Structure formats: C-alpha cells, structure tokens
Amino acid sequence: xxxxxxxxxxxxxxxxxxxxxxxxxxxxxxxxxxxxxxxxxxxxxxxxxxxxxxxxxxxxxxxxxxxxxxxxxxxxxxxxxxxxxxxxxxxxxxxxxxxxxxxxxxxxxxxxxxxxxxxxxxxxxxxxxxxxxxxxxxxxxxxxxxxxxxxxxxxxxxxxxxxxxxxx
Amino acid sequence: xxxxxxxxxxxxxxxxxxxxxxxxxxxxxxxxxxxxxxxxxxxxxxxxxxxxxxxxxxxxxxxxxxxxxxxxxxxxxxxxxxxxxxxxxxxxxxxxxxxxxxxxxxxxxxxxxxxxxxxxxxxxxxxxxxxxxxxxxxxxxxxxxxxxxxxxxxxxxxxxxxxxxxxxxxxxxxxxxxxxxxxxxxxxxxxxxxxxxxxxxxxxxxxxxxxxxxxxxxxxxxxxxxxxxxxxxxxxxxxxxxxxxxxxxxxxxxxxxxxxxxxxxxxxxxxxxxxxxxxxxxxxxxxxx
Numbered sequence: 001x002x003x004x005x006x007x008x009x010x011x012x013x014x015x016x017x018x019x020x021x022x023x024x025x026x027x028x029x030x031x032x033x034x035x036x037x038x039x040x041x042x043x044x045x046x047x048x049x050x051x052x053x054x055x056x057x058x059x060x061x062x063x064x065x066x067x068x069x070x071x072x073x074x075x076x077x078x079x080x081x082x083x084x085x086x087x088x089x090x091x092x093x094x095x096x097x098x099x100x101x102x103x104x105x106x107x108x109x110x111x112x113x114x115x116x117x118x119x120x121x122x123x124x125x126x127x128x129x130x131x132x133x134x135x136x137x138x139x140x141x142x143x144x145x146x147x148x149x150x151x152x153x154x155x156x157x158x159x160x161x162x163x164x165x166x167x168x
Numbered sequence: 169x170x171x172x173x174x175x176x177x178x179x180x181x182x183x184x185x186x187x188x189x190x191x192x193x194x195x196x197x198x199x200x201x202x203x204x205x206x207x208x209x210x211x212x213x214x215x216x217x218x219x220x221x222x223x224x225x226x227x228x229x230x231x232x233x234x235x236x237x238x239x240x241x242x243x244x245x246x247x248x249x250x251x252x253x254x255x256x257x258x259x260x261x262x263x264x265x266x267x268x269x270x271x272x273x274x275x276x277x278x279x280x281x282x283x284x285x286x287x288x289x290x291x292x293x294x295x296x297x298x299x300x301x302x303x304x305x306x307x308x309x310x311x312x313x314x315x316x317x318x319x320x321x322x323x324x325x326x327x328x329x330x331x332x333x334x335x336x337x338x339x340x341x342x343x344x345x346x347x348x349x350x351x352x353x354x355x356x357x358x359x360x361x362x363x364x365x366x367x368x369x370x371x372x373x374x375x376x377x378x379x380x381x382x383x384x385x386x387x388x389x390x391x392x393x394x395x396x397x398x399x400x401x402x403x404x405x406x407x408x409x410x411x412x413x414x415x416x417x418x419x420x421x422x423x424x425x426x427x428x429x430x431x432x433x434x435x436x437x438x439x440x441x442x443x444x445x446x447x448x449x450x451x452x453x454x455x456x457x
Contacts, residue, residue: 020215021222024295027430030368033297050181058188066208067215068295069302069338072195079192083185133299134366135200142367 008044012060015040020067023157031146034153037064038125039161041081042118045103050086057082070133077129081121088120106162118158119151126151202346210293210304211333219292219304220336230431238434241322284399285439286320287312292336296343296369296429303327303339305435313337318397318438324426325349325404326435328397342404343369343429350395351404354388356381362389362404362423369429372405374421381419383410389423396440 019037027033040060044053061075068074089098092113101108104117130147176183210219293304307313309332317329319339328347331338340347345366351374352359360376374389387407393400405423413420440446 017218017222020293021218024297027297027369030370051184054181054185054188058192061192062208066212067210067218067293068298069210070298070300071199071208072192076189076192076196079185079188083181083189132196135196139366 004045008040011043012040012056016060016063016067019064024068028153029149032149032153034150034157035122035126035129036154036157036161038078038081038122038154039118039158041078041085042121042158043103043105044085046089046098046101050083053082053085054079055082073129073132076132077125080128081125084124085121092117092120106159111159114162115155115159118155122151122154122158126154209331209333209338210302211308211331211336211338213333213335216292216304216306216308216333216336220306223290223292230433233428233431234433237322283440283442285441286436287439288434288436289313289319289337291432291435294341294429294432296341299345299366301341301343301369301429302330303341303432303435305329305337305339305437306335307437308333308335308337310334312439313437314439316397316443317440318395319435320398320402320438321427321432321435323402325391325398325402326427326429326432328395329437341429342372342425342427349404350392351389352392353377353381353383353407354390354401355384359392359394360418360421370425371408371422372425374407374423375418377419377421379412379417379419383407383419383421385409396443396446398438 015037019035023034023036037060041053041057044056048056057078057080058075061073061078064074065071089104093104093109097109104114106114109117126147127144130143130150134143210216287307289305289307291303292306293302295301295303303319303326305313305319313329313332315329315332319326319328325342327339327341327344329337330340342349342362343364345364347363349362350359351362358377358381360374362372362374364372377383385407389404389407391398391400391402391404403426405425407421408424409422410419
C-alpha cells in the first residue's frame, strides 16, 4: 500500500514535470505537440476507487494548468477522464483480467490491447482539450487535425515509455 | 432523509464528478475573456522554482544564438551612442537619432525627462505550442516588476506582464489569441490592430488597415505608442503577405515576427514612468462620460 503510494506519487511528479519542462517545448511541423502526462491516469490500478480517480484527475489537471496558465482547461478534461475510466475499462477488458492483474500495463496485457486502450483515452482527452483551448468553433477542422496528429504522437510516447520505464 | 443519504453515499462519485467538472469549466469560462487567470498562474513560487532550475538545461542550445543577438544589439547601441554624443556636443537636434534607434530617443519626453526605463530579465519558461502562450520571467514584485510593463527582446516586442509574483512574473506573449496590440506600418504611419490567429508561431496578423493604404511586402511593422507599455517605434516584424478579403474593406496582412519565439533567453522589461499620470487622465475621461 505504502509502496504503491510512493510509486504512483513518483509517476505523477515525473509525468507532470516531463510534460511542462520538456514536452511543452516540442512542436513538430509547427502544429503537433504531445500531451503525455495523461499516462498517469492510464496507469492507475484497476481497483482505484472511482472518487479517487476523479479527484486525482482534478489534481493532475490543475497542476498542468498552473504551469501553462490555462486555468481549468486540463482540470476539466482530466476529471472527465477519471470519471469515464472505469466504464471504458469494463467494456474493453474482462472481469478475470481485472481481478488477476493489478494495473493496466503492456507487460501484463498485450501490446495491441495497450495501444487501443491508450488510443481511446488520448482521443477523448485531446479532442476535448483542443476544443476547450480554442474555445470557439471557428477553424474547427484545423483544431481537429491538430488534436488528431498530436494524439498520434502522444500515444506513441506513452507506448514507448512503457518499454523504457516499466520493463519486467 | 435516510434514503437521500444512502443515495448520496451510493453515487458519491457522480456528485464529486459534477462538482469538480462544473468548478473547472466555470474557471475556463470565467477566465476565457481575460488575458490572464487571477490565481494559480505560472508566477507563483512553486512553478517558478521548477522553471528557474530546469530552464537552463534546455536553453543551452539557444545560448549561442542569444549571444550573437546580444552582441549585435550591443554594437548597434554603441554606434547609436556615439552619434548621440556627437550630436549633443554639437548641440543639434536629436530627431536624426529617432530614425536610427527608437530605443534611445523615444524614451525622452519634451522636457527631456526619461519616460521609459529598461531592466533585464531571464526567460525561465516559454511556449509556442498553445493558442494562449505565456512566458515566465525570473523577476517579480521584489525586483520592481509591475503589471502592464512591456517585454522586449533586442528591442523587439515580445509581450506584456500580466501577473506578478514575489520573484517571478507571467508575461502574455504576442502569440496569444487574447492579446491585441496596436501597431502601424512604419513607412506611412497607418495603424491597425495586431493579433495572432493561433496557427503559425512565426506569423502574426495585422488587421484594420483600410484597402486604400499602400502596403508592400517587406514593410516594417512597429508599435504605435498608443499602448502605454511600449515606446513608439519598436519593431514587431515585417509584412510577408497581404490580400484583400472578398467584400472586405480591410487588408489581411501576415507579419513575419522579428523575434524568434522558440529561442528567447534574455529579455528587457520596459517600465513607463508616466503610467500613473496616463492612467489618472484616462480615469478622468471615463468619469466625464
């Protein structure tokens, strides 16, 4: 329990700092920038209480907001992610795996499964995030292209990080 | 009552979700019309600490360029200074200098009192990847930074201070859709409003220039001095493309920014010592309405 608390605090801090200190400075083709920090929400254990997920989402989003001066934007998106995570997980995984495995990882699930799992949440996260950031329907198509391309880069980074940091 | 309690307990996460979501969204809506959120900004101590201590790591790559730029600016200022000394000893008029370097002459008013003061600061965080970009600088209230101070890099416009913490300040970048700046074409003094459309970090848009005005590619765009944060005539960029929108009386002008926003390391803060007087006057005007 204490072990877990320590581990996830570390993941939280590393993903926030990595996002605001490094990845926020990345801009490919002048329009693509990854939002990798969402990985924290993806890696939380299956049995995390629903209220805890929502609360952690709020704290995570607010931390990013403080660094990027976008008060409320990331918080709103991450709270939603925390709210829908159990429902989506129920749809894409069986009860047996959820009970036998503690948390979603490539090492315990399959690569394909993890990619689609990350892709679903990154898609929801990016579309809402980019819409909220733009706060207008003007240039809707442009915003969606940005969200889509950035999403691909985010998924790639999230999957690669699994191979680097969570090898067994 | 008991049933209600049980209901809340059973669906507590839904209530938590609604409360936090509504809270977050209300912040988004509330602060969307402002240039800057009123709390939890990047000028607070914690974010400032991280930016300050880690900014250096990534700025190493830009240092060479920053050095060259500073050296060039130094050389320009030295030249201007020599002209200045020459002219003052010859007791002749200073207008010649205003064409050469706005930094020197435009900072004086008719009584020859210095109006604009420059101090330096280091950029500890900067972004170009969002629609609302901000910079964080390593100077704050203790070092005398105030809101609405202009920020320039080698004499070119970068942004304006919007929030001041004890040791850090947040600067709204020209690359922020919420900030509009008054700007003019240097050659013919026609002015319009400059803003960013959120797309390309190297280009901003100059609007409200009527179609009868002669515009050319390569025209220099400078500040007007209507914004009290900046002296008149500071360079912003160069016209790279212009067109007349169909049925519109105004040009759509793309301006190539003079500052490369991806490699800003050192900036200068511009303080207008007459700001108090200006604000007082403007307040009087508003009361008269």
